[in-house]
Amino acid sequence: MDSSFSPIEQMLANRAERCKDFPYQEILLTRLCMHMQSKLLENRNKMLKAQGINETLFMALITLEAQENQSIQPSELSSALGSSRTNATRVADELEKRGWIERRESDNDRRCLHLQLTEEGYAFLNQLLPPQHRCLHQIWSSLNEDEKNQLETITRKLLTRLDQMDKESQPG
Template sequence: MDSSFTPIEQMLKFRASRHEEFPYQEILLTRLCMHMQGKLLENRNKMLKAQGINETLFMALITLESQENHSIQPSELSCALGSSRTNATRIADELEKRGWIERRESDNDRRCLHLQLTEKGHAFLREVLPPQHHCLHQLWSSLSTAEKDQLEHITRKLLTRLDQMDQDGAVLEALR
């Protein structure tokens, strides 16, 4: 069975055969990472959909569950999810509608609102996490521990470089 990446790889090989200066390996690795990220997200969304939730709501619940008192301010949730405050409000509305969170005034400052994970939210996470962990073990079982460590090291190294390029404005410089 051909890989879902085969058509992209064939196209890249064709371009490389026509253009001497074509950075084949760099483009191949970039496209491979992007393709794999898309497949990981697709796989994850299928799993979450079967459990009646999407990635954004799930990550919001995990973020709340990971806090000291299972409580967070909407602005902190927005920052943690990398979304706008407006979108964080929509997320909180949906979580509240499902009974997984409650909005509460701060004990210290009545003007300050906190999103609090409810027992129903905790119960939902206890239900959905074991099957997700099983799927993740199944996915990553194709790699040895050493290979996973190596992939983590390489991925972190590339991420550090991407962060550095963002700070340096290297991408914009290359376009000039």
């Protein structure tokens, strides 16, 4: 049975036949990782969409829930989401509109605003997470524990190398 990756693999094989110095395996592995990430995101987005939420809102809720007091400053949310403060404000507006967060003044500094997860937001997450966890178990059940551990080790090793390359390419 052909996989969704088969056309890419065939294209790479054709290129490798024509070009002697073509780094076939390195490109194949890179494309496999990219293809798998795309498929994982597609799968996750379908599940989130069925629950009436998108990836950004979900990550904002998870970020809030993970905080010690389920509270975070808007600038910290922006950093956690890797987005602009303007976009984080839009996300907070949508979460507040849905009743999942409240904006509260800081006890220590009235100029400082905190985003607080509400009971409704917490309940929504508790409803959302079990189906997501089942889906993740289904996806990763194709690997045994040793394979999962090997994949984690290899992935972390590659990530470390990419981080090193980023540092090496920075000026100064």
